[in-house]
Amino acid sequence: MEFDKIDVPDEGEPIEVIDEEADEFEVPDTPIIPILHGDGIGTDVGPAAQQVLEAAANATGRDIAWMRIYAGETAREMYDENLPEDTVNAIEEFRVAIKGPLTTPVGAGFRSLNVALRKTLDFYANVRPTYHLDGVPSPVSEPKQMDMVTFRENTEDVYAGIEWEAGTDEVEEVREFVEDDMGFDDTIHSGDVGIGVKPITEFGSKRLIRRAIDYALEHDRDSVTLVHKGNIMKFTEGQFRDWGYEVAQEEYGDEVITEDTLWEERDGEQPDDAVVVNDRIADNMLQQVLTRTDEYDVLATMNLNGDYISDACGAQIGGLGIAPGANFGDARCLAEPVHGSAPKYAGQDKVNPTAMILSGVLMFDYMGWGDAAQLVKDAVEETISSKQVTYDLERQIEGGEKLATSEFAEAVVENIEKLS
Ligand code: NAP
Numbered sequence: 001m002e003f004d005k006i007d008v009p010d011e012g013e014p015i016e017v018i019d020e021e022a023d024e025f026e027v028p029d030t031p032i033i034p035i036l037h038g039d040g041i042g043t044d045v046g047p048a049a050q051q052v053l054e055a056a057a058n059a060t061g062r063d064i065a066w067m068r069i070y071a072g073e074t075a076r077e078m079y080d081e082n083l084p085e086d087t088v089n090a091i092e093e094f095r096v097a098i099k100g101p102l103t104t105p106v107g108a109g110f111r112s113l114n115v116a117l118r119k120t121l122d123f124y125a126n127v128r129p130t131y132h133l134d135g136v137p138s139p140v141s142e143p144k145q146m147d148m149v150t151f152r153e154n155t156e157d158v159y160a161g162i163e164w165e166a167g168t169d170e171v172e173e174v175r176e177f178v179e180d181d182m183g184f185d186d187t188i189h190s191g192d193v194g195i196g197v198k199p200i201t202e203f204g205s206k207r208l209i210r211r212a213i214d215y216a217l218e219h220d221r222d223s224v225t226l227v228h229k230g231n232i233m234k235f236t237e238g239q240f241r242d243w244g245y246e247v248a249q250e251e252y253g254d255e256v257i258t259e260d261t262l263w264e265e266r267d268g269e270q271p272d273d274a275v276v277v278n279d280r281i282a283d284n285m286l287q288q289v290l291t292r293t294d295e296y297d298v299l300a301t302m303n304l305n306g307d308y309i310s311d312a313c314g315a316q317i318g319g320l321g322i323a324p325g326a327n328f329g330d331a332r333c334l335a336e337p338v339h340g341s342a343p344k345y346a347g348q349d350k351v352n353p354t355a356m357i358l359s360g361v362l363m364f365d366y367m368g369w370g371d372a373a374q375l376v377k378d379a380v381e382e383t384i385s386s387k388q389v390t391y392d393l394e395r396q397i398e399g400g401e402k403l404a405t406s407e408f409a410e411a412v413v414e415n416i417e418k419l420s
Contacts (some may be wrong), residue, residue: 001087001089001093001226001332003089004079004084004085005070005078005079005086006067006068006069006086006087006090006137007067007068007069007226008032008067009032009065009067011030011063011064011065011066012028012031012032012064012065012067012093013028013030013031013032014028014031014032014093014095014233015027015028015031015032015094015095015096017119017181017331020330020331021141021330021331022137023330023366024331024370025096025367026330027367027368029061029062029063029181030062030063030064030065030095031064031065031096031367032043032065032067032094033064033065033066033067033094033096033098033363034066034067034068034069034087034090034091034094034097034155035066035067035069035097035098035099035109036044036068036069036070036071036087036097036098036099036100036385037049037068037074037100037206038071038099038100038101038102038105038341039072039073039074039103039341039343039346040101040340040342040343040346040352041044041100041101041339041341041342041343041345041346041347042072042099042100042101042102042207042340042351043100043346043347044343044345044349044351044353045100045331045337045351045353045355045356046352046356046392046404046407047056047351047409048357048405048406048408048409049075049098049100049353049356049357049359049360049409049413050320051261051409051410051413052127052353052360052376052379052380052409052412052413052416053098053322053357053360053363053372053376054066054107054358054373054418055218055286055412055413055417056373056375056376056379056416058418059369059372059374059375059417060369060372060420061378062233062369066213066243066262067090067094068283069087069091070084070341071083071085071087071088071099071113071117071196072074072085072102072113074191075104078314080405082110083112083116083117085112085398086155086234087117088117088121089121091117091121091332091334092121092272092332095185095331095332095333096229096332096333096334096363096366096367097333097334098334098335098336098356098359098360098363099110099117099334099336099339100336100337100341100356101114101165101336101337101339101340101342102114102341103340103343105313109169110392112159112161112226114336115159115161115336117412118155118321118334119154119155119160120154120156120326121329121332121334122329122330122381123155123327123328123329123332123334124154124204124207124208124328125152125153125154125156125207125208125211125212125213125278125327125328126150126151126152126153126154126303126306126325126326126327126331127149127150127151127152127325127326127327127362128149128150128152128306128313128314128323128324128325128338129148129149129150129324130146130147130148130149130150130310130313130317130323131146131147131317131323132146132147132316132317132318133317133318133322133380133381133384133385134142134381134384134385135381135384135385135387135395135397136294136317136322136384136393137318137393137396138315138316138318139315139316140237140290142184143316143317144292144341145293145294146289146313146316146317147294147296147297148177148289148296148298148299149213149221149297149298149299149315150291150299150301150306150309150310151208151209151211151212151298151299151300151306151314152166152208152244152301152303152305152306152307153204153208153302153304153306153325154208154302154303155204156199156201156204156302156303157199157200157236157301157302157303157382158197158198158202158223158303159303159304160197160199161196162196162197163194163196163201164194164195164196165194166192166193166194166387167192168261171193171195173192175195176196178351179342182405183340183350184413186353188206190232192320196391198233200236200239200240200302201236202239202243204244204420205239205244205302206238206243206244206247207244208300209226209243209244209247209248209300210247210251210398211300212246212298212300213247213256213275213277213300213329213417214226215250215298216275216297217252217255217256217275217299221246221275221297221298222270222276222297223276223277223295223298224248224256224276224277224278224297224300225277225279225280225296225298225299226240226245226278226279226280226298226301227279227280227281227285227299227300227301227305227306227309228240228241228242228280228281228282228301228302228305229282229283229305230278230279230281231240231280231281233388234318235283236247236302237302237305237378239300240302241279244260244279244300245277245279246273248277252275252373254274254287255273255274255275256274256275256276256277257270257274257276257277257362258276258277258278259276259277259278259279261287262276268293276288278318280303282301282308282309283396284343285299285305285309286308286309286383287314289309289312289313289316290312290316293316297400310338311338314338314365318353318354318378318391318392318393319392320337320338320339320340321339321351321352321354321355321390321392322336322352322354322355322395323338323339323355323358324338324355324356324357324358324361324362325337325338325358325359326361326362326363326366328366333362333366334381335359335360335362335363336356336359337345337355337356339359341364342367349404349405349406350390350391350404350405351390351391351392352389352391352392352393352403352405353390353405353408353409354380354384354390354408354410355415356366356413357376357380357409358376358377358380359403361373361376362376364376374418375416375420376416378415378419379412379415379416379418379419380412381409381412382415382418382419383411383415384407386410387400388400388401388403388408389401389403389408390402390403390404390405390408391415
């Protein structure tokens with residue numbers, strides 16, 4: 001494929017897909033991996049993560065041919081647009097990529113580039129594991145109990161961006177349609193109104209929930225919890241829950257049982273190899289992740305709930321500086337930290353690059369580089385345990401040594417070399 005302003009490295013080879021449906025790849029020893037550093041603190045955490053991931057690849061007998069790609073501010077400078085075709089094409093073509101955060105203006109301005117990327121390339125599952133690393137300070141007394149993986153539907157819900165601005169002709173048309181044609185004549189109050197639409201499809205819900213159940217089975221997890229607000233939004237969030245139970249009951253046989261069956265037929269005793277599917281209302285779930293943390297494993301939910309819940313889970317294991325994530329589609333992965341571009345810290349060589357580094361761990365795991373992934377995880381844990389940390393953790397650790405972003409990355413690289 002020809003790119004306008006992207007340099008494709010000579011030395012690497014692309015990752016080849018063998019079976020798209022089965023997520024099967026042929027990964028060369030020096031794969032070409034597109035990397036987008038991102039806006040704001042992306043300029044700090046991007047290069048730091050790149051350095052650490054490369055060190056782990058080298059320590060396990062491999063290399064990475066990085067290919068810089070651009071969106072947001074850097075793309076505006078180079079291409080005079082926010083999300084160039086080059087970038088979308090590169091991620092599509094090379095299959096596995098990693099990105100830092102991208103700024104989205106609140107209220108006016110362009111729509112989220114993250115959402116655009118996820119939708120355009122059909123990265124339908126945003127996966128956010130939250131687990132505790134030794135030495136990371138936490139506001140809870142038993143942070144090790146937090147070991148959940150949130151599967152967040154990535155292409156639908158209010159994030160689909162179907163909304164109309166107050167005071168426009170369009171919103172008046174929608175209001176008339178809703179009130180007069182659909183008969184909701186007493187629901188929208190008079191005066192200015194902004195209206196949004198929340199699409200939740202059977203297809204989108206089921207493929208996300210399938211992915212969560214498959215993950216739970218493959219990783220020996222006990223349960224998948226469908227998180228929804230179906231008591232209020234019956235035909236969107238309530239349907240998500242019902243479609244979830246349908247997938248569980250119709251597609252997995254004995255491998256999956258529902259919580260009702262568990263109690264009605266087995267007095268709560270879980271079969272060894274089965275995953276239990278249950279559901280919780282979202283507001284209760286935000287309490288449960290704090291009060292009954294160790295009872296939950298894998299969460300499957302819609303876009304907005306997933307965004308809230310994964311941040312709440314992340315708070316227990318060190319906050320946004322630590323929390324990793326990755327977007328998955330069929331035979332494609334775009335790793336990215338949970339955090340945003342934190343503009344007030346941009347370019348200060350200050351923030352924690354761990355979230356982006358651990359997002360790279362998810363990417364390595366997906367590529368079948370489990371040894372490199374484990375090495376990165378161990379080296380990060382070793383660094384933090386020795387109290388060498390960035391500002392966000394140092395302010396919570398007595399006797400901690402405050403490192404800059406780049407110094408922290410160097411310390412992790414040293415530990416990679418020591419541990420390998
Ligand atoms: P944010 O950028 O995640 O920052 C919120 C706070 O989290 C920071 O002030 C800082 O807290 C802490 N934090 C975030 N990243 C950190 C790191 N690497 N190390 C240490 N602490 C870190 O959230 P925001 O301020 O709400 O959003 C800023 C912009 O990012 C917005 O334009 C938003 O749309 C965008 N965003 C992008 C993505 C994405 O690209 N996937 C995701 C979320 C938000 P303290 O100041 O308390 O230390």
